[in-house]
Amino acid sequence: MRVKIWGARGSVPAPGPEMNRYGGNTSSVEVTLSTGETLIIDAGTGIRTLGFSLPPDMPRINILLTHLHLDHIQGLMFFPPCFRAESTIRIWGPSSPEASLEARIARYISAPLSPVEVRELPCDVSFLDAPASEWKVGGATIRAEAVTHRGPTLGFRITDGDTTLCYISDHEPALGAPLAQLEPEWISGYNLARNADLLIHDCQYTDDEYPGHEGWGHSRVTDAVTFGRRVEAKRMLLFHHDPMHTDSFLDDLHIAARQKWAELGGDPAQIEIARERDELQVGPAPAKLPERASAPADSAQAHAEA
Amino acid sequence: MSGPQKPLELILARNLVTSIATPAFLVGRDGTLLFYNEAAGALLGVPFEEMGRMEPGEWIGSFGPFDGDGNPIPVAELPLTVALRDGRPAHANFNIRSTKGEHHEIAASGMPIIGKDHGASGAIVFFWPLDEDRARALATGSHEVSR
Numbered sequence: 001m002r003v004k005i006w007g008a009r010g011s012v013p014a015p016g017p018e019m020n021r022y023g024g025n026t027s028s029v030e031v032t033l034s035t036g037e038t039l040i041i042d043a044g045t046g047i048r049t050l051g052f053s054l055p056p057d058m059p060r061i062n063i064l065l066t067h068l069h070l071d072h073i074q075g076l077m078f079f080p081p082c083f084r085a086e087s088t089i090r091i092w093g094p095s096s097p098e099a100s101l102e103a104r105i106a107r108y109i110s111a112p113l114s115p116v117e118v119r120e121l122p123c124d125v126s127f128l129d130a131p132a133s134e135w136k137v138g139g140a141t142i143r144a145e146a147v148t149h150r151g152p153t154l155g156f157r158i159t160d161g162d163t164t165l166c167y168i169s170d171h172e173p174a175l176g177a178p179l180a181q182l183e184p185e186w187i188s189g190y191n192l193a194r195n196a197d198l199l200i201h202d203c204q205y206t207d208d209e210y211p212g213h214e215g216w217g218h219s220r221v222t223d224a225v226t227f228g229r230r231v232e233a234k235r236m237l238l239f240h241h242d243p244m245h246t247d248s249f250l251d252d253l254h255i256a257a258r259q260k261w262a263e264l265g266g267d268p269a270q271i272e273i274a275r276e277r278d279e280l281q282v283g284p285a286p287a288k289l290p291e292r293a294s295a296p297a298d299s300a301q302a303h304a305e306a
Numbered sequence: 307m308s309g310p311q312k313p314l315e316l317i318l319a320r321n322l323v324t325s326i327a328t329p330a331f332l333v334g335r336d337g338t339l340l341f342y343n344e345a346a347g348a349l350l351g352v353p354f355e356e357m358g359r360m361e362p363g364e365w366i367g368s369f370g371p372f373d374g375d376g377n378p379i380p381v382a383e384l385p386l387t388v389a390l391r392d393g394r395p396a397h398a399n400f401n402i403r404s405t406k407g408e409h410h411e412i413a414a415s416g417m418p419i420i421g422k423d424h425g426a427s428g429a430i431v432f433f434w435p436l437d438e439d440r441a442r443a444l445a446t447g448s449h450e451v452s453r
Contacts, residue, residue, distance in 0.1 A: 146314040176321030
């Protein structure tokens with residue numbers, strides 16, 4: 001499969017010249033399966049530019065939402081296929097006894113926060129609770145499990161042939177838990193991430209920043225790296241960058257993570273840090289890649305085209 | 307892997323129990339003792355790390371419980387059992403025996419843990435020593451008991 005990062009930021013978009021290399025858009029990742037089909041994980045502001053790159057005649061668009069915090073759904077209302085009558089969009093997200101997924105998302109896509117309502121979207125959109133058991137999308141098998149974060153939050157394990165991608169964008173597995181010593185069965189997200197060919201995982205804080213943010217639902221470098229080593233991920237991509245972290249800060253964070261990864265016995269080359277528009281090949285290359293329009297280079301251009 | 311992955315609500319319950327000084331233990335759906343915290347270990351006379359998980363018959367045999375006359379309390383009457391069996395909170399006062407041979411009268415409250423998608427996954431039991439010195443020591447965060 002092929003993975004493309006369209007937004008790697010957490011919490012809130014963080015545009016600015018000091019953020020250019022890693023990007024300021026919030027979480028959104030495109031996964032192209034070996035069959036050429038596309039999956040989108042999360043709908044942060046990165047999904048907006050992703051949407052411009054999709055062919056207008058794409059038959060069906062599948063979106064997996066980890067949770068409904070704004071940095072993971074904010075881009076939905078600016079996702080171009082939502083405004084095309086010929087688009088069919090299926091959105092999976094965490095279930096809730098309180099309200100349907102559509103009703104919860106409609107709290108954002110409705111007045112006074114939005115000029116349009118969900119029911120006014122011209123596309124054919126359906127909202128589905130992520131099943132408790134595995135399900136199929138295209139050629140991939142998907143498993144969702146609840147993970148430690150604030151509010152109902154899912155992580156995803158996507159298996160395409162022999163290749164496995166795990167995505168846990170918002171995760172604090174070490175909250176109240178000695179992650180290095182804990183038995184695997186007690187580690188949040190362990191089964192999802194075990195032996196993944198690529199683990200995309202929360203690494204929002206440095207170790208120094210973490211004491212002021214404990215319980216906020218995110219990982220510090222040591223915990224992210226320890227989790228990656230405990231689950232024996234073959235490759236790890238640090239994700240959900242704090243909006244305060246500039247390019248140079250993230251360069252240093254990456255160095256610190258590589259050092260810790262090596263201290264825990266890993267090859268430092270296995271641990272990378274997400275940058276907007278980066279593409280990663282995981283396992284065999286897709287048999288056929290969909291033809292793509294080029295995405296707008298900057299926000300102003302994208303807005304004008306919309 | 308030491309066992310199947312625990313559901314998130316049990317993981318979070320264990321994290322909570324680990325982080326507090328209120329004695330508490332956690333059991334699975336079948337009554338297996340999955341974990342108890344340091345404060346519980348101080349009353350039971352042995353840390354969880356030394357005992358490990360125990361089947362219902364094992365931990366009941368190790369720690370009692372028994373009534374004021376020294377008679378064993380039927381398992382079916384324990385707050386934990388009621389919480390698991392009936393899916394509701396339950397409370398009782400009774401005695402337990404530590405591995406050091408000490409007897410403690412405690413008040414225990416059991417509460418089922420219900421998963422969002424899959425029903426009851428276990429129960430959590432908080433308990434509290436009725437001995438004033440021990441209760442005071444717990445409330446002040448000290449495990450030292452003055453006599």
